[in-house]
Amino acid sequence: MKVLLIYPEVQSSVTNTATYSLPLGLGAIATYCHQIFGNEMEVKILDGSMMVHHEQEMVLKEYQPDIVGFSPTIASMGNAYSLAKQAKEAGALVVFGGVNATNLWHLMLANRPFIDAVILFEGEEAMVEILRRWRAGFNGEKIFSNIANVAYRTHEAIVGPSKIRVFANLDELPDIDYSLFDLPHYFEQTEARGFGRAMSYYAGKGCTKRSCCRVVNEYAAADYSQQVQAMKTCSFCGRNELGFRTLSADRETALLRRLHDEQGVHGFFNIQDTVNLNCEDPIGIEDSWFRVFIGAESITPPNIQRLKRRYGQHLIFQTGIESADPRIRRMMGKKEIDEADIFTKVELLARDNIQLHASFIFGGCGETITSMTTTSRMIRRLADYPNVTWILISPQIILPGSPDHYKLLEKEAMQDKWGNKDLIDITEINQDFLRFFAPELTRRKILETIGSIFADIRAKTPDRRLVLDIKGVVPEEEKTIAPRRYYCG
Numbered sequence: 460m461k462v463l464l465i466y467p468e469v470q471s472s473v474t475n476t477a478t479y480s481l482p483l484g485l486g487a488i489a490t491y492c493h494q495i496f497g498n499e500m501e502v503k504i505l506d507g508s509m510m511v512h513h514e515q516e517m518v519l520k521e522y523q524p525d526i527v528g529f530s531p532t533i534a535s536m537g538n539a540y541s542l543a544k545q546a547k548e549a550g551a552l553v554v555f556g557g558v559n560a561t562n563l564w565h566l567m568l569a570n571r572p573f574i575d576a577v578i579l580f581e582g583e584e585a586m587v588e589i590l591r592r593w594r595a596g597f598n599g600e601k602i603f604s605n606i607a608n609v610a611y612r613t614h615e616a617i618v619g620p621s622k623i624r625v626f627a628n629l630d631e632l633p634d635i636d637y638s639l640f641d642l643p644h645y646f647e648q649t650e651a652r653g654f655g656r657a658m659s660y661y662a663g664k665g666c667t668k669r670s671c672c673r674v675v676n677e678y679a680a681a682d683y684s685q686q687v688q689a690m691k692t693c694s695f696c697g698r699n700e701l702g703f704r705t706l707s708a709d710r711e712t713a714l715l716r717r718l719h720d721e722q723g724v725h726g727f728f729n730i731q732d733t734v735n736l737n738c739e740d741p742i743g744i745e746d747s748w749f750r751v752f753i754g755a756e757s758i759t760p761p762n763i764q765r766l767k768r769r770y771g772q773h774l775i776f777q778t779g780i781e782s783a784d785p786r787i788r789r790m791m792g793k794k795e796i797d798e799a800d801i802f803t804k805v806e807l808l809a810r811d812n813i814q815l816h817a818s819f820i821f822g823g824c825g826e827t828i829t830s831m832t833t834t835s836r837m838i839r840r841l842a843d844y845p846n847v848t849w850i851l852i853s854p855q856i857i858l859p860g861s862p863d864h865y866k867l868l869e870k871e872a873m874q875d876k877w878g879n880k881d882l883i884d885i886t887e888i889n890q891d892f893l894r895f896f897a898p899e900l901t902r903r904k905i906l907e908t909i910g911s912i913f914a915d916i917r918a919k920t921p922d923r924r925l926v927l928d929i930k931g932v933v934p935e936e937e938k939t940i941a942p943r944r945y946y947c948g
């Protein structure tokens with residue numbers, strides 16, 4: 460049984476940060492299935508951050524897989540469709556998974572005859588069951604019927620899952636087997652880009668805003684969707700899981716020590732949305748740095764001390780500040796903190812030698828020239844702090860499943876335009892969003908503002924390794940901004 464798992468190359472939202480992240484979702488699926496099927500299953504993961512679309516086409520052709528699984532984002536969906544068509548024409552079973560597919564599953568099955576099934580939410584158990592049935596010789600819709608999380612097509616209809624299953628306790632999942640990735644090539648890239656031997660890992664899923672409910676293993680599908688839609692999350696977030704689950708502290712520690720001792724990893728990106736603030740047990744790796752996500756409001760002296768005790772002295776906080784205007788932050792679903800608060804926090808971090816990677820979004824609901832100017836001023840000032848080492852600004856991506864996407868679709872004309880699209884042009888949908896919800900702004904104005912902030916900062920910090928990064932733009936737009944990405948060589 461030959462399985463090929465593909466993270467397609469990004470097309471429409473340039474983010475070269477891809478070089479530090481492995482497709483962990485595919486790693487998780489491959490690990491889980493491999494554990495069940497052992498050598499009966501041959502599996503290969505193609506990482507579009509390290510190989511271009513054309514190379515993926517070539518491998519797909521040569522490898523001749525029986526089953527191909529795709530994990531696209533909004534920004535790589537077009538490439539995913541074209542590879543999926545190729546795979547189907549070569550006779551493979553084609554399944555999609557991941558957040559974007561979970562949000563668009565119905566349209567995808569309606570519009571793309573070359574997709575056999577979409578696996579919603581967590582894919583481990585569903586994928587194992589599909590492989591089991593394939594191996595047993597099932598065919599047609601029998602491969603997919605009545606499996607939790609699986610949506611598929613019959614001759615007559617599109618069938619959604621009746622049940623959703625997730626791992627309430629993440630400790631039941633095996634550690635991702637990193638040897639399934641092309642690690643030599645990956646480390647070559649992280650080293651060439653100045654990160655050293657760095658690795659991404661997850662220590663949890665969900666975020667604190669999703670933690671309103673206790674996660675259980677099984678839900679009726681309608682109940683799960685209703686609960687997801689009832690959560691008050693950040694307005695721009697396209698994620699869709701319930702709850703905030705963390706690995707146990709000991710599991711995280713063991714994973715990190717193994718990566719450190721066996722793979723020589725000295726830099727860790729914890730991609731969990733909000734770092735676990737409830738654990739202080741030292742991990743005991745003092746020669747490595749850790750980058751963690753933390754909400755601006757959680758940057759307090761006790762939390763700093765707690766995280767230093769756990770992760771050591773070389774900490775980097777990645778914080779989505781998004782806007783300096785409390786009104787816009789509130790609209791985005793963030794806590795209402797203002798400019799002065801943010802600077803107090805940056806100074807707190809400076810005292811503890813903690814670096815800040817700060818990100819911002821321009822063009823959220825209610826954004827005006829004035830609010831964007833307030834944020835621009837703050838960003839320019841932040842660049843004066845030596846411990847601020849990364850500034851990322853993006854025009855908002857209107858992600859399927861996000862509260863802002865729903866809001867746009869409430870407009871009748873927008874429902875007609877976007878309601879049936881399973882391939883989204885990120886610039887066009889952003890322009891439509893601005894017309895309705897931030898009418899003082901245009902995308903061009905936003906890009907000009909980002910360009911001028913970067914030009915000013917570049918002029919005043921010619922010798923500093925301060926990264927000026929942008930995402931949510933297409934390549935032609937990116938050229939007009941000229942980001943400064945030391946990590947890209």
Ligand code: B12
Pocket residue numbers: 466467468469470472473474476477478480481482483484485487488507508527528529530531532533534535554555556557558559562578580581582583586661665695696697698730731732856858859930931932
């Ligand atoms: C790390 C990360 C990145 C990294 C690297 C990604 C990589 N190489 O995998 C970087 C920084 C490069 C990145 C870039 C982007 N990202 Co990103 N990223 C994430 C993040 C924080 C974690 C993903 C992760 O690894 N999770 C851990 C794994 C174990 O979980 P998982 O991926 O969800 O996988 C599980 C299921 O989804 C499912 N599954 C996933 N794939 C598949 C495939 C099959 C076949 C099956 C059966 C199941 C399955 O099973 C898995 C195991 O349970 C998520 C947010 C989040 N926490 O999910 C956003 C997220 C995935 N990113 C998102 C976006 C929008 C982007 C960008 C477009 C943004 C930008 N910067 O311009 C780019 C696009 C990059 C691209 N090439 O397409 C969105 C996607 C939404 C959407 N509708 O597309 C997310 C959900 C964040 C959000 N706020 O909404 N990202």
